[in-house]
Amino acid sequence: MPLATLIHRASLPSPQVSMEQALALLEGHYGLSGRLQALGSQQDLNYRVDSDQGPFVLKICRGDYSALELQAQHAGLRHLAGHPEVQVPRVIPANNGADLLTLDVGGQSVHVRLLDFIEGQSLTHLDHLPGSVVAGFGRLCGEMAMALANFDHPGLERTLQWDARHANALIAHLLPIIKDDRQRALIADVAERAERHLQPLVDKLPVQAIHMDITDDNVVWQRDSQRQWQMRGVIDFGDLVRTWRITDLSVTCAALLHHAGGDPFYILPAVQAYHRVNPLQPAELRALWPLIVARAAVLVLSGEQQVSIDPGNEYSRDNLTHEWEIFRVATSVPLALMEAAILAAVGQGLPGIDSEGFAPLLPGLVGREFALIDLGVLSPHFDAGNWEQAGIDQRLLAEAAATHGLAASRYGQYRLSRTRPDSAIEPDTFPLHVELQVPHGSAVESPFAGVVHQPAPNLLQLDGPQLSVRLWGVTPSLHTGAALVKGQVLGSVSGPLVVQLCRGTSFDAPLFCSPSRAAAWQALCPSPAALLGLACDAQDELDSATLLARRDASFARTQKHYYLDPPRIERGWRNHLIDMQGRSYLDMLNNVAVLGHGHPRMAAVASRQWSLLNTNSRFNYAAIAEFSERLLKLSPDSMDRVFLVNSGSEANDLAIRLAWAYSGGRDMLSVLEAYHGWTVGADAVSTSIADNPKALSSRPDWVHPVTAPNTYRGEFRGAGSAPDYVRSVEHNLAKIAGQNRQLAGFICEPVYGNAGGISLPPGYLQQVYGLVRAQGGVCIADEVQVGYGRMGNFFWGFEEQGVVPDIITMAKGMGNGQPLGAVITRREIAEALEAEGYFFSSAGGSPVSCQIGMAVLDVMEEEKLWENAQVVGGYFKQRLEGLIDSHPLVGAVHGSGFYLGVELIRNRETLEPATEETTALCDRLRELGIFMQPTGDYLNILKIKPPMVTSRQSVDFFVDMLAKVLAEGL
Structure with missing residues (x-):
């Protein structure tokens, strides 16, 4: 077909055939009737046909099209029918047996065909494809x-x-x-x-x-x-x-x-x-x-x-x-x-560069020793967020040069200073150049023959036949356009020197690129080490996949990690975690680091105490008394005794033992869908099938789960449902009493943490605590996740219910990552354990842990983190609730402060959990620079429990990205 015909064909509108005419064609030539639905096409008409014999596609194109071309399509479809890996539609013959009909419709010639309809949808409408x-x-x-x-x-x-x-x-x-x-x-x-x-x-x-x-x-x-x-x-x-x-x-x-x-x-x-x-x-x-x-x-x-x-x-x-x-x-x-x-x-690359014939760029410095300055993610030069200071890299290089005479950065070392918190865009952290501090006036010579240019102020460029070298901080000695031979003087150093080597001049290379583009840009802008005579290339870091393989080879598999292919995280700062390529991830799930990551006070206190003493709590030192006193000041007046342990699991296990010792019984009530830890005792009262799929079938006979008081999706809904849920407690208490067994106690999170921070129905704990105590049991408030000021409006979760428990368990944020937990109770309960023997936790309450515990309390007060949880946390919940009207997948927002849960559902009537969508959403958020994980028995709740230093800026970034992903379609 000649070009003129091609251009004519490209200018044709689609044929003018009405739906009524299409129905007539369908019935007259194929013996079919049914409902038609127009399908999109640029130059043809396509209709979906829903008939008694199944769905089909009626295709109508202009008679200008060659019948031979259409026959080739049909032949291709028949050919592909023999290749099951490629699914294609069948061509349906007309009543006369023909695959292709050429007809006159309303005075215009058209070709008509009928094909199978393949059920499914195109993905054109989706903004993002995984x-x-x-x-x-x-x-x-x-x-x-x-x-x-x-x-x-x-x-x-x-x-x-x-x-x-x-x-x-x-x-x-x-x-x-x-x-x-x-x-x-x-x-x-x-x-x-x-x-x-x-x-x-x-x-x-x-x-x-x-x-x-x-x-x-x-x-x-x-x-x-x-x-x-x-x-x-x-x-x-x-x-x-x-x-x-x-x-x-x-x-x-x-x-x-x-x-x-x-x-x-x-x-x-x-x-x-x-x-x-x-x-x-x-x-x-x-x-x-x-x-x-x-x-x-x-x-x-x-x-x-x-x-x-x-x-x-x-x-x-x-x-x-x-x-x-x-x-x-x-x-x-x-x-x-x-x-x-x-x-x-695909594992290929550009041809290598022959660097054997290069003349030295800085001949006067050949053989001199340079101080190579570590500007990477783990650099000891970076501390307490100082990498956020403008010009920090150049200042470190200048300071090193002042001491050592010559200093240089490393080519290809990911720069921590270029990380970007609260950004969905991968930062440009990979340097495609080397920065040097050398004496002003040092001669710069041409490493190869070429022509000199000044494409921008302070930029000198030498273009050779295959390569170009770009220099900043050089005063040229020749005019633009001058041709140089190898070894000829280009100019002299007049400031901080930046050197970049490039393959040719067909592109404008950046000085930095993102990690995902590093391999490509590195091929175009290789290391200038050979020009400098300096071993300045970054050392290879252990990549995430290799590290994960090593972990899996030695670390027990039951100890899970986030994500299938997690990034390697070795640094954190405030409410962000930073991978080895310098990308910052907003940490929205780390309720251990209440003060945030890398807090200088924690480092100083731990270092100071380690330099003095760290031992077990059987020795007499001030920190254990001081810390215990401070914990009691934060507790209800009736409580006067503290146990210090290492974790929430240990704290809950000890609380159960205290309930046994004080009550003389063994039977415990716990709430369905709850998680309390992984020790034998704490696991026994844990009923979350998300954490243990066999939880409901493997409880020992001394554990009696009661109906979960979930006011959103539970058996009874709304704020007035407390009496309905209390009936389950009454039933279990009656069963225990009927068997002449002594009740030991009741353990419950005062705010339903595992389900995303759902508040219990008003009055629930008041009624349950009364019933439990009347039967001789003790009431344990598991504050491991929801306490210590995280909820914003209350320091302890039980305050929202207006009750005082007999035992409080606490861990997580107490040590900002240091293993530290506590059980707080009354003297008579604490001393009841002595009848069974002494309690001892080797590292619980160590001098280091106690000093860190007090420092956490100091910083929370000084930096007003409880107030931040209330104010910024309140703003956070408002923004999340704003998603409900615009995104049908968002069913509810639970919790308060910095313990929030976004419950995702497929149907607002049935509350069908959107489990798979929640997983996909968390994976997509990670791509956008946010760490988030699902929770709840159906894993359909975003469990939002960030460090308590989280800012409004981070909140806005998170909610904006969440809205973006919801809009993309899951």
């Missing part, structure tokens, strides 16, 4: 190409507007459709650069039959029972053609870019998946990105043209927004960068 889906597109594309490799048909030899071989001609023809001069010039420029990059490769690109439209529009998906997307099949073979094989993947990747959130590296899982099933040749890998760029230009031009000639086509108009986003992302990075990224993604 990496597994992106990889799925790539794998399907590779499998389709393999299945079509030996398929041929005369109808494949055609000129098609979407064929990458004709992109330049089509772009040149359609450019006038763009009225904005700058926009038109941009499209022309990027298309010309893509074509220039592609031309040397075209003769090496394999040719075969390809689908050429495996996009988010034309692949049908369905969610499985775990809410994971599963591919159902491929539709629309209208672009089936014989052309470059790599075109197929370029079309797929281009379509994915409008889901990429602006990141072109988003397509790499698709490239990797294609390459695994259908290995690409080097020329194809290098051609892929310029083909994507050309495709993006064709998309916007064709889309603008189609809207101009067919303004009523809603499908084309909606697609145009996506097409412009594809173009924006495709043109946001240099061609060379994406080529390097694609090669690196």
Whole structure:
């Protein structure tokens, strides 16, 4: 087909066939009737047909289309029927046995076909697709190409507007459709650069039959029972053609870019998946990105043209927004960068650089020793957040030079100073350069022959045949445009010296890049160590996957970790955790570190006490008395005795033993869906099936679970439900009494922590405590998670219920990460244990733990963290509650202060838990720089319990990102 026909075809509107006419075609030629539903298409008419014989697709296209091309599509579908890995629709013959009908409808010639309808949906409407889906597109594309490799048909030899071989001609023809001069010039420029990059490769690109439209529009998906997307099949073979094989993947990747959130590296899982099933040749890998760029230009031009000639086509108009986003992302990075990224993604790379012939850049300093300054995440130079100070890296280098004479940074060492708290964007922490402090006036010489330029103030650039070196802090000795031989003087150092080496001049390299782009940029901007004669490259750090494998090989498997592929976290500051690449994650689940991470007071107090003494509590030292006194001042007046232990589990276990000793009984009441710890005793009274799937079937006979007083999804709802839930307690107490057994006590979190901080119904604990005490039992308040000021309005959770327990257990935030727990009670209960023997916890109440415990209390008071929990926590809950009206998945917001729970549901009537969606949401939040995990028996609640230093800025970031993910669709 000649180019003129191609251009004519690209300008055709869709056929004008009404739904009534379509129904008549369907009944007259296929003997079917039913309901029609219009499906989107740019130049065809497609209808879903719901009939008694099943669902079908009625396809109507203009008679201008070649019947031979349509027959090629049908032949391709029949060919693919023999490849079960690629699911495609069947062609349904008409009453006369023909696969294709050419008819006159309302004076216009049309081709009519009927195909199977594949149940499912396209993913075009989703803003974000998970990496597994992106990889799925790539794998399907590779499998389709393999299945079509030996398929041929005369109808494949055609000129098609979407064929990458004709992109330049089509772009040149359609450019006038763009009225904005700058926009038109941009499209022309990027298309010309893509074509220039592609031309040397075209003769090496394999040719075969390809689908050429495996996009988010034309692949049908369905969610499985775990809410994971599963591919159902491929539709629309209208672009089936014989052309470059790599075109197929370029079309797929281009379509994915409008889901990429602006990141072109988003397509790499698709490239990797294609390459695994259908290995690409080097020329194809290098051609892929310029083909994507050309495709993006064709998309916007064709889309603008189609809207101009067919303004009523809603499908084309909606697609145009996506097409412009594809173009924006495709043109946001240099061609060379994406080529390097694609090669690196499949384990290949650019040719090595021969550095043997370099002359030294700083000849006068050859052989001199440099102080190499550690600016990485674990650097001892960084403390108490000082890396947030402007210019900290340069100051450290200058201080080192003042002491040692010469100082340098390390190429490729992730910089802590460039971390970005409360940001969804991966920070640019990877340096593609070396910074040096050398004497002013030091001579700088050309390491290779080239031409000198000054592209920007304070920037001197030497461009050689293959390489360029960029220098900041050098006063040039030659004019711009001067040609230099190797070893000729370029200039002299006049300030802090920055050195960057690049492959050529076809791109503008940054000084820093993000970790995910480091491999690609490193290929384009390799280390300048050879120019400097300096071993300044960063040492390889242990990557997360290797570290995790080592952990799994030695650390008991029952001790779980967050996420399947967790980042390596080695540093924290306030309410953020920082990985080894310098990315900060907002910590929304760490109720141990109440003061936040890296608090200097904790480090100082621990260091001081360790330097003096750390021993067990049988020795006589002041800290244990002082800390115990302070804990009692925070407790109800009736309490006068403290036990110090190491954890919440140990505290609850001891509380149960105290209840046994004081009451003389063994039987304990506990609340369903609760968690109290992992010691034998604490686990016995824990009933959460999220923590132990066998919890309800493995309780010992001395444990009597009572109905969970869950006012949101429990058997009884609302604030007035206390009497209904108390009946379960009465029933169990009557059962114990009827067996002539002595009740030991009742253990309960005063705020329902494991279920996301749900308040108990008003009056519940008052009634239950009265019933328990009347039967000789003691009442234990498990404050391990919800106490110590975290709830904001109350220091202890039991204050909300207006009760005083007999025993308080506490841990978690008491030590801000130091193992520290406490049991607080009355003297007569504490001393009842002596009848059974002495109690001793080796490290419980050690001098270090006590000093840290007091320091935590001091800092909480000085920094007004209880007030922060109340004020910022109150704001937090308001913002979360604002999501309920706009996001149906959000059922309720529980809790107060910095102990909150967002319960996710699929149905607001049935309260069906959105378990899988909650998991997916937590994984997506991690990608956006937030650590969050699910809780509750159905794992459908976001358990929000951040450090109590959390700010309004962090709250806004969290809620904004949560809203973003909810809007993306889960």
